[in-house]
Amino acid sequence: MTALVETLLPSRLGHGFRWLVGSSWVTNLGDGMLIAAGPLLVASQTRNPILVSASMLALTVPWLLFGLLAGALADRLDRRLVIMTANAVRGVVLAGLCVAIVTDHVDITVVLVAMVAMGTAETFVDATAGTLTPMLVAKEDLGVANARLMAGMITGNQLVGPAVGALLFAAGMAWPFVLTVVCIAAGIALVARIGTPPGAVREQVDTHIRQDIADGVRWLLGNPPVRTLAIIIVVFNVTWAAPWAVLVLWALERVGIGEAGFGLLTTASALGSLLGTFAYGRLERAVPLAVLMRTVLLAEVLFHLAMALTTSPWAAYPLMFFFGAYAFVWGTLSQAVRQRAVPAELQGRVGSVYMICVMGGMLLGSLLGGLIAHGWGVAAPWWFAFVGSGVTLVLVWRSLGLIAHADEQVAVGT
Template sequence: MSPASRVVETVFPQRLGTSFRWLVASSWTTNLGDGLMMAAGPLLVASQTRNPVLVAAAAMSFQLPWLVFGLVAGAMADRLDRRVLVMAMDAARAIVLAGLCAVILTGEVNIWLVMGAMFLVGLAEVFADSATGTLLPMLVDKPDLGIANARIQVGFLTANQLAGPALGAVIFAAGMALPFMIQTVCVALGVVLVSRIGTTRGAVREHVETHVRQDIAEGVRWLAGNKPVRTLALVIVAFNITWAAPWSVLVLWSLERVGMDEAGFGLLTTASALGGLLGTALYGRVERRVPLATLMRTVLACEVVFHLAMALTTSPWAAYPLMFFFGAYAFIWGTLSQAVRQRAVPREFQGRVGSVYMLCVMGGMLGGSLLGGLIAHRWGVTAPWWFAFVGSGLTLALVWRQLGHIAHADEETVRAVA
């Protein structure tokens, strides 16, 4: 076996199948385009207005579809051909982006058109991402879901978090429309790559005679009736609230408490992404050697310790290693929690349960951000870290024993069905 073949086999084991490789290729490609937009989108908005309200509204226009249409998107993923749904929604994204590029090139762009385009792109992305998240359990055996999710996370970290934003800013400076043109190509290429995936054609369920509202209610009832999966959802809400509280004022904490400049603040995200790369690279080895319940307890304990350390530190030279540490354990947790959920949830409920989880993530972040701002306003920029430390510590203490059941939620599901 040649060195190149060995690298490919290590990163994309043959046992995961050719379709998995097409899915990863699509995910990495579209993540690069999305990473470009992370920088180019706000820069485009800022080029049209410096009104803080409109700038915030533009950011919300991209995020709002998850809160409004997330449950519907999950239900549709459980009603339709998931591969075709991903292709259709990504094609719709490419069309909207191509239209935005055309308008930018004519010089007729304005803030309202940008906000409308971002809302439509965000809407299509909700449906595409909801369906994409259900494809992996259809392609990979349950024992391999952890390593498969880790490989997808590598693309997210490198393309979306590290390379994409930096490239997006540079390319935007060269030409306002260029990053969106490249993103259009990336999304369109993603459609082609997804088309190569060999899933069973047709809807997940052979006969669908219910209304979408009934499907959503059925999915919520399934989650509510499965104690391990339900508890995991509550853990995600609680930890996203405590995480988002200090994160909402991270820029103020870095400038005022730690004494960083603007460039130094930007490097915090880079340190986190680099830690995430290490965590995802080691994930397969860690999952094989550490019992799942022990691994879940360890990474959540790391979160508690991280909040305490950030509350105490006043030096940027301590903040950067801490952010690296955060990225390493946080992406292990993200990969692990997703694999645990995917193993436990039946195939026909993957879309609906996944959409409820996304609402937990988004809702927790929204609530935590609001709390963080209020706490920092009243007690200073370090106070949200103390809130996060106490809140995450109490949450972990309450669910410590339940984590053993959560880690093996798939076995609980099998027993419930039997």
């Protein structure tokens, strides 16, 4: 057992990081159960497409509304306490929802209010959680550390959690929400064990919150490698989300994958993601960072082309496995590059700008994907993604050498 723990979580990452990983893994299991149980609960209360789509927006729109504020607070307050408090709010909201379900007082209004509250609290959790890793792990180990966090997210959110959540919902509507409350409580207890210094990372917190937000945005705009990375993230999320918004139609109508087989596409992607995250440490040691960044972005461009041409399920599943593998290498690498470059006292604010880039790109891409598919067919968004990501990669190809070592550029500039 000791050898297994050492392989998964090397001791050089520190005991504090192990507590963080434990908290992340257990809360991601709860989140994964909600991925299945949430839509099932909504569908049990209404079949109105507008209300169903509103429930999904309730989880993402809070990032656009409160993301910058959440990032600023992460740099002003004790980060462990922010995570614990926001998770406690999530737990209380879910507990209230459980009571409403058990007492038969649940309806779509109660569900939507609960989802908005959950999405808002989760915004503050997510904006702060990413700032703890650079506080606990040396710069050279940030890639491996983020890979281990992502492995838990993939397993809990995509593989185990949704299946468990669906089974529990079938056994009793309240059960997946009850168990998620337990997971959140365990996550809070584990975060409490992390030995970060109490208080804010900033020596002085005497500025207005608006000034803090402006300072974070100004720092990002004034740092060319990090700014270019943000632009890449926006564009590639637009091009990724466009075909993903109509993936189910593409699978059913063009490729001929049935409803049961459609779920296996996500499974194939998740299995590829596990391969990518656990192979990341070796890849980072063996391949120069700039080469690795260019390779995974080129893989994204070629993936879009292959999906645009594919009409066979036998090709779709391996392609989704391939997508999962390279996409999570990119996610781990880009986050590590950013964390190495951004000063500790700005991690929350700059990280929140990145998350808004992700969410904003996904919303815009989803809208474009629906419009493009409506006008030119379900394969057209893949062609849009291929051209858009390909042109972007050509434009930033040389800049990726600087982005990969953005921390060295910051050091030179200071």
